[in-house]
Amino acid sequence: KAGVTQTPRYLIKTRGQQVTLSCSPISGHRSVSWYQQTPGQGLQFLFEYFSETQRNKGNFPGRFSGRQFSNSRSEMNVSTLELGDSALYLCASSLDLMGHTEAFFGQGTRLTVV
């Protein structure tokens, strides 16, 4: 059974640009959530989607947005990139809502903003 797949694995962008990250959950999983991980802040919750609806949202500016498709695949978009957006972005999927069931993480996308 394939795990959670995130693409791309590495990305370098320039300040002011926008970026889209992709996450394919484990087959049958309906919930996808996104996290930002930096050395100083640890793992921080961005948002969770369940059956194409945003269920929970973290404390990030509106430049961070996401969506989930009918096949449960999810994308995260960051507009007007800032240097501080450089981080490892992790996606996780679970059968039910993330808080209820075990979450499986992808390998992450390493975003560097220069």
Added chain:
Amino acid sequence: KNQVEQSPQSLIILEGKNCTLQCNYTVSPFSNLRWYKQDTGRGPVSLTIMTFSENTKSNGRYTATLDADTKQSSLHITASQLSDSASYICVVSFAGGTSYGKLTFGQGTILTVHP
């Protein structure tokens, strides 16, 4: 504010030794507490999940305990191996209000096992 605090921040032990990592949380009410292992450059991997009514759960050489009254959890690693070198993250799931199911992460404990 819902928070999860872990100690120590980092720990160095010799291969074969045991160690215990601590997690204190203020998340309330909560539905479950999880421990994850994260190797450098990789996504976290689940070790244990405990509901508020469970006191202990084991996964091989990893044993987690939970005291919901004092809001403390610990992860005990027995007979450490070099492959145990990683960051261990405590995560608590919120069980109240409009943010039901939201996960709060600790900063992690970096464990280094030396031969």
